[in-house]
Amino acid sequence: MTCDWKGILPAYSHLGALQQGLKVHGQVFKNSLYLDVFVGTCLIDMYGKCGRLDDAMFLFYEVSRKSSVRKSSVPWNSIISCHGIHGHGKKSVKLFREMLDEGVKPDHVTFVSLLSACSHSGLIDEGQWCFHVMREHYQIQPSLKHYGCMVDLFGRAGHLEMAYNFIKGMPVEPDASVWGALLAACRIHGNVDLGTSASKHLFEVDSENVGYYVLLxxxxxxxxxxxxxxxxxSLARDRGLKKTPGWSSIEVNNTVEVFYTGNQTHPKCEEIYTELRSLTGKMKILGYISDYSFVLQDVEEDEKEDILMSHSERLAMAFGIISTPPKSPIRIFKNLRVCGDCHNATKLISKITEREIIVRDSNRFHHFKDGVCSCGDYW
Structure with missing residues (x-):
């Protein structure tokens, strides 16, 4: 029975199916299986990845108080990671210090979670400290995942040359994850030359990953x-590669609705686009100007606003607004990174509708409320 829960819960975490996860938690609780370190950790992970960080934290302390798992790093790794994807890097570092105070020995997964958390929050000094502690105090040799996190840490903060030099100084051959972190940073900061250089390495070591062609x-x-x-x-097409379509999901009335960019087939399509046009008008009154740099097609100006308005997260958001009670929170899950224009639009929509809008993209969580995002526009 335990194995069943450990397989089901990660699936609900991935989909953001909170209501289904709650039902499983209820059944697990009846059997006291939540105190099993691995089942408990799956529940912590599920709540964290479904945007319920307070619940994840409460369950973490319940699980970690049990004597038989007190010295296990597994739940600690999970809660550190959960705070990281929500952008609470300083809290992740604080939890790591608490972990050490409790006498729990960190492992290589602990430091992947920590370095990733530092990267999402721009904590360069803290990230470098963690990397040092890992090698010098715990004699853990960095894996390619750790190196990739460091490149992401430097690159995401805009220190692209530092990231590139870090790669050149690695004692092992960098893999696709390392070069991919640099390419993603070049996408964020618009460095064409370094991005071209990174892509050449990527096409040599992982030529079948369409994501790298999309980034370049x-x-x-x-x-x-x-x-x-x-x-x-053309190069991607010649190699038979197809771009992963962007989609966003939202759970309403125990049903997960999935929207693809440009979707025109939903039963409430007309209502959704009517709501989006109304929101766009209100956003413009507040000073919104569409950022056409996020339209990656060479089309006329009047088409670009329609393309931005039909991004999958906006369709899901509009559906949530027309399908749920006023001022109730909206939770959206997106398979790709949220674009900058949608990020700006969602901040304004949260203010207009007086709702908290929680978006989990491929990188992290964004909590929008009163016109502000928890990421501080750093992601």
Whole structure:
């Protein structure tokens, strides 16, 4: 029975199916299985990845108080990771110090969670300290995951040359995850030359991953280099690669609804787009100006606003607004990174609708409330 829960809960975590996860928790609680370190950790992870960080924290203390798991690093790793994806890097570091005070020995997973948390919060000094502690105090040799986290830490903060030099100084051959972290940073900060260099390495070590072609294409598109965009897309097509379509999901009335970018087939399609047009008008009164740099097609200006408005997270958001009580929170799960224009729009929509809007994208959580995002516009 235990094995069943350990397989089911991660699936609900991935989908953001909170209501289904709550039902499983109820059954697990009846059998006291939540005190099993692995089942308990799966529940912690489920709550954290479904946006219920307070519940994850409460359960963590319940599980970690049990004597038989008190010295296990497993629940600690989970709660550190959960705080990291919500952008609470300082809390992750604080939890790590508490872990050490409790006499729990960290492992290689602990430091992956820590370094990732520092990266999402821009904590460069803390991240470098964690990397040092891992090697010098615990004699844990960095894996490629740790190196990738460090490159992401430097690159996400805009220190692209520092990230590149870090790669060049690695004692092991960098893999796709390391070069991919650099390429993603170049996408964020618009560095065409370094992005091109990183992509050459990526196409050598992992030529079948369409995501790298998409990132490079996006870098060129943002720079207005449409000829290069065409070449990258042609190269991907010639290799039989297809771009992963963007989708967002939202759970309403115990049903998970999935929206794809540009979706016109939903039964409430007309109501959804009517709501989006109304919200866009109200956003413009508050000073919203569409950022067309996030439209990665070479089309006319009047088409670009429609493309932005039909991004999957906005469709899911509008559906949530028309399908749930006023001022109730909305939780959305997206398979790709949220774009900058949708991020700005969601901040304004949270203010207009007086709702908390929680978005989990491929990188992290964003909590929008009263026109502000928990990430501080750093993600």
């Amino acid at each position: 294409s996006n870098i060129y598109a943002n720079a207005g280099k449409w000829e290069r965009v065409g070449k990258v897309r």
